[in-house]
Amino acid sequence: QQPVQSPQAVILREGEDAVINCSSSKALYSVHWYRQKHGEAPVFLMILLKGGEQKGHEKISASFNEKKQQSSLYLTASQLSYSGTYFCGTEISPQAAGNKLTFGGGTRVLVKP
């Protein structure tokens, strides 16, 4: 089942912060975050494994709450380059063989000067 992302869209001024949530109805093994700019390929940001680990990429960080089966992506002091659509991708089990992600519907982020 597809994870649910919220909000669907957010508009920020440069320097502002935002949080994007990704929730699943199933127990998750890992959550992956990607960003896709208009007309470009999705680009990997980070992976969070079961365990509540928090990671960072530039001033973008994320957390994974196992109890809630929810991951949150934090955009801190946003820059114009942060504009794009953010997708979370989930795995429900550590698959011994295979690469397969179930992606959320995406969150469109627009950072204005």
Add this chain to the structure above:
Amino acid sequence: KAGVTQTPRYLIKTRGQQVTLSCSPISGHRSVSWYQQTPGQGLQFLFEYFSETQRNKGNFPGRFSGRQFSNSRSEMNVSTLELGDSALYLCASNSRGSNTGELFFGEGSRLTVL
């Protein structure tokens, strides 16, 4: 290091036709997965190949098929095209043999079915 290359980038077909899309992964990557991206459904997993074997398959009808060659290049085929097949088809390669690591996506093949 060259990225993931997909061809063709754009194509237009009519209902009932078939189409073949090609993907060349990053050198050394043996896993290739395919995703369909549409405004309404987002990114949906089609299938994944590793060392010429299909390891995972998404919930798509049998009209969608794929294969992988010994050099890890992959093709996907859609037969008897329907209007709803209009989408951006993304290919992604991965260097890991198990568990999903970082996926490197190509820029996609945009298919329009008329």
